[in-house]
Amino acid sequence: MTKEGKKVKESLDKLESIVEWFDKQEDIDLEEGLEKVKAGAEIVKDLKSKLKGIENKFKEIKGDLDEEENGQ
Amino acid sequence: MANTLPLSENFDDKKEGVIRYLTDLRNELAEKSGQERYKILQNKTIDYIADAMPQTLEELAAIKGIGPKKLKELGSAILAITTGGEANVKEKVIQVSESGERVFSVSEFLDHINDILYPQNVVVQGEISSVNVHPSGVYLTLKDKKDEGILDCYIRPHIYSYLGVELEDGMEVKIGGFPSVYKRSGRFRFMVQTLELTGEGSLKKAYELLKKKLELEGLFVRKRPIPEFIKRIGIITSRQGAVIEDFKNNLERLGFELFLKDVRVEGVRAVDDITEALQWFNSNADKLDLDVLVIMRGGGSLEDLQAFNNELVARAVFASYIPTICAIGHHKDAPIASLVGDEAPSTPTGAAMRVNQSWDRLVKDLPILKREMVYAYESKLVAAYSRIESLREKMINYFRRAFVKFESLKSALLEVFERELARVVERVGTIEKYLASVNPERNLKLGYSIVTDNSGKVIKDSSQVKIGEDIKTKLYKGEVVSKVKEAK
Numbered sequence: 001m002t003k004e005g006k007k008v009k010e011s012l013d014k015l016e017s018i019v020e021w022f023d024k025q026e027d028i029d030l031e032e033g034l035e036k037v038k039a040g041a042e043i044v045k046d047l048k049s050k051l052k053g054i055e056n057k058f059k060e061i062k063g064d065l066d067e068e069e070n071g072q
Numbered sequence: 073m074a075n076t077l078p079l080s081e082n083f084d085d086k087k088e089g090v091i092r093y094l095t096d097l098r099n100e101l102a103e104k105s106g107q108e109r110y111k112i113l114q115n116k117t118i119d120y121i122a123d124a125m126p127q128t129l130e131e132l133a134a135i136k137g138i139g140p141k142k143l144k145e146l147g148s149a150i151l152a153i154t155t156g157g158e159a160n161v162k163e164k165v166i167q168v169s170e171s172g173e174r175v176f177s178v179s180e181f182l183d184h185i186n187d188i189l190y191p192q193n194v195v196v197q198g199e200i201s202s203v204n205v206h207p208s209g210v211y212l213t214l215k216d217k218k219d220e221g222i223l224d225c226y227i228r229p230h231i232y233s234y235l236g237v238e239l240e241d242g243m244e245v246k247i248g249g250f251p252s253v254y255k256r257s258g259r260f261r262f263m264v265q266t267l268e269l270t271g272e273g274s275l276k277k278a279y280e281l282l283k284k285k286l287e288l289e290g291l292f293v294r295k296r297p298i299p300e301f302i303k304r305i306g307i308i309t310s311r312q313g314a315v316i317e318d319f320k321n322n323l324e325r326l327g328f329e330l331f332l333k334d335v336r337v338e339g340v341r342a343v344d345d346i347t348e349a350l351q352w353f354n355s356n357a358d359k360l361d362l363d364v365l366v367i368m369r370g371g372g373s374l375e376d377l378q379a380f381n382n383e384l385v386a387r388a389v390f391a392s393y394i395p396t397i398c399a400i401g402h403h404k405d406a407p408i409a410s411l412v413g414d415e416a417p418s419t420p421t422g423a424a425m426r427v428n429q430s431w432d433r434l435v436k437d438l439p440i441l442k443r444e445m446v447y448a449y450e451s452k453l454v455a456a457y458s459r460i461e462s463l464r465e466k467m468i469n470y471f472r473r474a475f476v477k478f479e480s481l482k483s484a485l486l487e488v489f490e491r492e493l494a495r496v497v498e499r500v501g502t503i504e505k506y507l508a509s510v511n512p513e514r515n516l517k518l519g520y521s522i523v524t525d526n527s528g529k530v531i532k533d534s535s536q537v538k539i540g541e542d543i544k545t546k547l548y549k550g551e552v553v554s555k556v557k558e559a560k
Contacts, residue, residue, distance in 0.1 A: 004301070005301035012438070015442075019448055022449060050326070050327070056330065060331075060333075061352075062136075
């Protein structure tokens, strides 16, 4: 997976773990809860931006990468 | 390997010859060094060289695909091919014109004949009547279905190993190559450079043979998961045609980065192109940071799709360590490459959908997760409120009970107090009465008197006094002092 793919996966896992955290809490720590919600909201914002119609890039590969980089 | 060009005035033939020599040179070097062929020289680079016919190292260096490293390693060998031809032509022309009539040695004659035959690059179609696979090469006999013609053919081992097709008697094939006389036997044979199966029957047979072989080897079992959140995609297909457009148009706008290697998807060069592209992507996978490879081709007949039913292509797909999606259109039999691929949607649109799908967890789950998180926090908030509320109730109840208790205690206390008070009051009354009764003044008032002597001592007995002594009598009101006259 690319670095960005890993990042998305990590963020999504984190968000899931926040939801799980709420499910597991028996005692209520509203302050910690608020911190979690804030962190979660940041993740949601960040992940949403990844879904907002970013143009796809297209490149045709000609020859070798090295040679292209060397200007050949 | 001969590095001279055949005697020819025709430029296109010369170009063909150069391509063939360069290809042979490339293939032999690859075989010797054990490297992939495309790493030594790509087909495209060979085409560029044949187009440009460089005569000097500078000219060669200007050709796309020839970097400094290649120039150093292969420059002189390539120039020997591109320049050798002309020298050869001149030399031979001079030899013929000087001698007028030339006498050849057998070997020279055969060389001469072969030089003439070499440019006769043709495609011959026929049915295999016998096939003998030998370490020194493959010996084939082709015949026509109707006529009686027989053609002996020879396939060099390295060419055969790159065909990726199992040959059997009765198969119909199209072979490309050139005629030649084998010097050591003087026998005429056809040197096969390309081979394609033709006819539904042969193709189907080859398909079944290969399918069975690779199935036994377990090549169809390994299926790797296509990663989540695909970002960078290597694509192997033809730049032309609707396939690549279909794929691009059906991708959602998620910032995908596509890298296309343009390959031929049918014809004799397709196998080479596709295997080269697969190997190329794999050796550059880290640099490109690829998530997935997608091999695509529109639908077609078994004949059109034979590159995808080729053993070399199938093995290259299996060897790819990048997960590979094979989207090759087909009617009935799934192409072998698709069977080997990790996933095999049957259309480019399907492949695009599959790539989109890798983002499903984000696209579909994100709103749910967001809702769940907010809901979870809200419900905790509500729970906290109700808990506070119940604590408040408990506190109020506690104090309420305390007040009630206090009230009852207070009234009990008051009762005791009042009772005690009454008792005290009664007692005080009794005492008062008693005190009143014992008060000497009360007796004085009644007429009683108290007599004391000079020292103030109360006289209760007549013997206490002496005659002539003064005594004091206290009355209710006032005092009287008198002298004792007599005591009895």
